[in-house]
Amino acid sequence: MKYLLIFYFTICFAAVSDVLDIKLPSQMKLLQKLRENRGDRKLDEIKTTWEPIRIHFEFIETPPTELIQQTETVLEICKTFFGRHLLVKRQTGSLEWKSTYETDWGLLIVPASLQKSYDSDLVFFVAQETDSEVEYIARAGPVIFDEKTGRPIFGMMILNNHYMLEFQGTNAKFEAAVQVVLHETIHGLGFSDDLYDNYFDSTSGQKYDFTVYQRVNLQIDLPTPRLTQLVKNHFGCCNLLGGTMEDQNGSGTAGSHFERSIFHNDLMTGSMISGNTLFTDFTFAILEDTGFYRVTKHVSDVQLWGLDKGCDFYQQQCYSDSSYEEFCQNPYDPQDKSDNFLNHLSCSYAQTGIGYCVNDGLVECPYYNIIQDLDCRDADNYDAKFFQGTNFHFGYDSMCVRGGLPKKGDYLYLGFSCFKYSCDEDQQLSIIVDGTTYDCSDGGSIPSFDNTKYSFGFMCPDNPKDICKSMNECPNQCNKKGYCLGGVCTCIAGYAGRACEKACTTYRDGIECVQTCPANTFANAETMYCIGCPANCVTCSAQDVCTLCEDSHELVGGFCNLLPNYSLMLATSLIALLLAL
Structure with missing residues (x-):
């Protein structure tokens, strides 16, 4: 068993990064011109409608034989995923490579x-390398920009096959490979600190009137409107200046990723961590805030980390006088030969695996990071000798609990177990062990058990309803044929179902295979999906024209913008008033 988790730091880059020195003079002049005079955005010369984005991956060289199928499938999944969820205003005609572009x-x-x-909206040239001496899995960024809008239209992606080979095997490992490419594609779409000054309001076409706030510890708060409102609502703090970006690991990571201690396992933090990585609305918000994209109706992964914990959590994290369960207190020190990682074990915050308390290099606030062989979600990657006689269960429907049900005469070596779980429509949590269902609707309770059969029992998680609300998993991680978002697989063409397990030669509507797309959805031949209304829209007349928004949103220019949390604002104002008295 591997006791020490290997952290793979994804060092990403953008076209204007001085670290990798790929500044292209013509593109720098274009971006500077657009920054200085937003009136030069010739928005009337592009299409007025928003359409599903078409991303194309072009190999510079062919991947190694043992990686061809995996790489091609991963890229196809990413292309389909963004084509289903992201809208763009296309250029008129094809995407032309101009003779003036630097090669x-x-x-x-x-x-x-x-x-x-290219009959596409964004083209990535994909190169390969095999280098065990570096710490990145992949690198990517935009290089060529549309001269009318500044939107990225050509980019590069470099895959480090030394690490990509390690993603072969289980469904969970394959899912991690998809997450790597999704992450890098998002940088290529424009999530890069060098481009923040080029973001604009897609409704008015005007540059945002903001200044990126620099903290004393070199962290920056990005005050784009959707991201800022979302973090205020999620964390329960209406005084936030913006979404906080990473300040560690230097240029290429710092500034262009979400801060790990605040956003934890969001896909767009600066490195991969074992366990359940989430594609949240924070990432969709920043993509919309670029001005280049709008998002279709979807259900994002649910992030529990920091939810409603207030300004103190967001601004102080583990340095607060308050103690937050997101962080642990006694990290394992691998340099101390007398220390044993087994003394630092617990379930991860979201209960998706068994981890140990650790600082991961991106953040000084320690947390329980899942050990590779103890990811409850991975059905085929565990060390069975640590669970002999405990009726363990590994898979997409498994979670970590304290204790276990070791049979008489057996020993629970780790003090924690991975058990099957389920939630009913009322968000009541149950744990299933050896065919018996145990009620865990009461947080922190210890269900009764057959003490003639088992040595001792287990403890239910403290927050069962939250766990049920955050059930983000798809059966078998979509069986290497798709990517799971909010419990729904986006499958490559030819497949449908909850786990991409069904053959489908027609359109897909959600998890169903359909001949024609139903009302409030629109057939897209590129992805073979029925594309829904704009995000947070109830009814629409087109995929980019909402007619009625959800209660928490307001209708602006055919799309739905998140409203402030007025109850939060009122509570904050009352507190401020009381303090002033």
């Missing part, structure tokens, strides 16, 4: 055979 990008040279037109 030497430093890390790769665009060959003449690929300098052509």
